[in-house]
Amino acid sequence: MNAACYNAAVFDRAIRPALILAVLVAGAAGSAVLRRSAERLAPGAVDALYDVPPIPGDVARSLAFGFRSLISDFTFLEAIQVLAPRKSNWTQAEYDPVDRRLYRLLDYSVEVDPKFAGAYRFAGAALPHETVDAKVLGVLSAVNILEKGVRERPDDWHVPFLLGFLQSYYLHDFAAAGRSFAVAARAHGAPSYVGLLATRVAAQGGSLDMGLELAQAMLAQANEDETRRAWKERVDALMMERDLRAIEAAAQRYRADRGAFPPSLRELIAARYLTREPEEPHGGRYLLDRGGTARSTAAERLRVFGDSTHLEVH
Amino acid sequence: MHRTVAAIAANTVRELVRSKLLYNLLLFAALFIGGSLFVAQLTIGNWLRIILDMGLGAIELAGTLLAVIIGVGVVAGEIQRKTILPTLAKPVPRWAFCLGRYAGLVLLLAANVGLMLGVLAAVLHLAGYSLSATAVWAAVLIAVELAVMAAVALLFASFSTPLLAGAYALALFLIGHLISDLQAFAARSKSAALASIARGFYMLLPDLEMLNLKSHAANELAVGGAFVWRAAAYGLCYAAVVLVLAILIFSRRDLN
Secondary structure: HHHHHHHHHHHHHHHHHHHHHHHHHHHHHHHHHHHHHHHHHOOOOOOOOOOOOOOOOOHHHHHHOOOOOHHHHHHHHHHHHOOOOOOOOOHHHHHHHHHHHHHHHHHHHHHHOOOOOHHHHHHHHHEEEEEOOOOOOHHHHHHHHHHHHHOOOOOOOHHHHHHHHHHHOOOHHHHHHHHHHHHHHHHHOOOOHHHHHHHHHHHOOOOOHHHHHHHOOOOOOOHHHHHHHHHHHHHHHHHHHHHHHHHHHHOOOOOHOOOOOOOOOOHHHHOOOOOOOOOOOOOOOEOOOOOEEEOOOOOOOOOOOOOOOOOOOO | OHHHHHHHHHHHHHHHHHHHHHHHHHHHHHHHHHHHHHHHHOOOOOOHHHHHHHHHHHHHHHHHHHHHHHHHHHHHHHHHHHHHHHHHHHHOOOOHHHHHHHHHHHHHHHHHHHHHHHHHHHHHHOOOOOOHHHHHHHHHHHHHHHHHHHHHHHEEEEEEEOOHHHHHHHHHHHHHHHHHHHHHHHOOOOOHHHHHHHHHHHHOOOOOHOOOOOOHOOOOOOHHHHHHHHHHHHHHHHHHHHHHHHHHHHOOOOOO
16 A cells, blocks of 8 residues: 555656656657648648728728728738739739739728828829830829829828829829829928929920929938839939930030031030030949940930830820 | 715726736737737838727727626626625615616726727837827727717616627627718618608617727827817717616616
8 A cells, every 4th residue: 555655656756747748848849840841741832812802892991890991901001012022024914913903902992991191192102113115004093093092182292292293204194283283282291392393394294304303302202211212213314314315415416516426425525515424323424326325334224204205104 | 875886886896807808808909009010010101000090999899898798797797697686685776786887887998998098109109109189089989989888788788688788789889880871871862751760760879980080090180179079978978878778777677
């Protein structure tokens, strides 16, 4: 009896804790090994297809039971996830499915919460983009969302401002752009340059200087780092285009006087057709070939802003 | 008699602060509000909106569940467990019992809203923002909404079982947020009879959307103080009427 009691006590004091510890260690080690092994054998991840919920936005607004802005945030966050994998070197065919989903999600966000100023601004900045095959996609979708935004949030100057930018820069509808800038200028907190744009865009619409001024205004109002970087690139590209056109115009004058294009940019400056070599905004240099065409050593020439050449806008 | 009501209210608060459900729901709300800081990092800009939406949403959701589940429990639960009988055996009128229970519950709900608003303000501070006036108004109206829901829960608990009373109260919460559509239906209906019925239901049911400023706070839209006080007064009047009905029904109920 005493031996049995002694054995039970030994089991309680020494063997049971050791057994529990052994089971815990074996379980932890087993789970770590099996996890690694399962990870190796796991099928490839299925890409999450972010899309709008199956309920129409106006119905979801009612069925949100007071949580409509939370639902709107949800589709807005999905839109941001859709945007993330978009590459700058895609063609229209590659962009189309992503852009359609992005538009549907943003449209749904503002359908559920029509006061969502952030979604309007994001739509104006994220939907329009250029492709490598000389097209601008998403402009008409962005205009559609922004026009709704101007009706719903006339107090937020960014919304009509973005609309005015798209109307002037891509659609070349300067009368409509002037009206949109005027709406933006009247809103509380609008910078003074918006009012100036409203008056100038109608008078000087389509000029390179106007485009540069618009891009500089967009750079000034951009809040996010990525957007600021994109607009800085656009400003630099437009400044480069302005310089290249000035060099080519000087080369044309040179040829008119002397019968041939100058052999180099240095010769053009030496002959006083240019006062000095313009500073290349990307940090490179300007070159002039014998056919009178100028180029930069640092960046490709802008395709967009010509008096006669326009991108194909969608 | 007000001392009896105050004593029952104080006792209700003491009883409820020992409730595990209360702490579970508070923890859920606090985690949800804290989690908004991480969710906000998924967005581009709009941090303030995401944090406010999630924070105010958590305050309302946790508060509504507390108001309904605990509100039903403080009367119907006591009736079902027969623990109400020793209390009513003392010289305590039924109306004082009901009013005391309701006052204790509303005090606890208001304290929870205040506490959760403090957590939300701390999270906003960490993200570099501060609480706007509209966000504070939204929280005030959430507290009023919870007072309405507590009264509704008490009303259903006064004549029904806890499970059914909870289901009825939650259904009324959902209906209360759809009620503005009923008003639109009344305005558009071509049938005069249908329009009158819809208008009647609109007047009878609580308009909880009137007490919903969450979207305004998230969209940084200013709201007039006059509206807030009027909406709050509407909610409190509605809660008072429902509470009186609950007391009338409870006073006539056979507890055996």
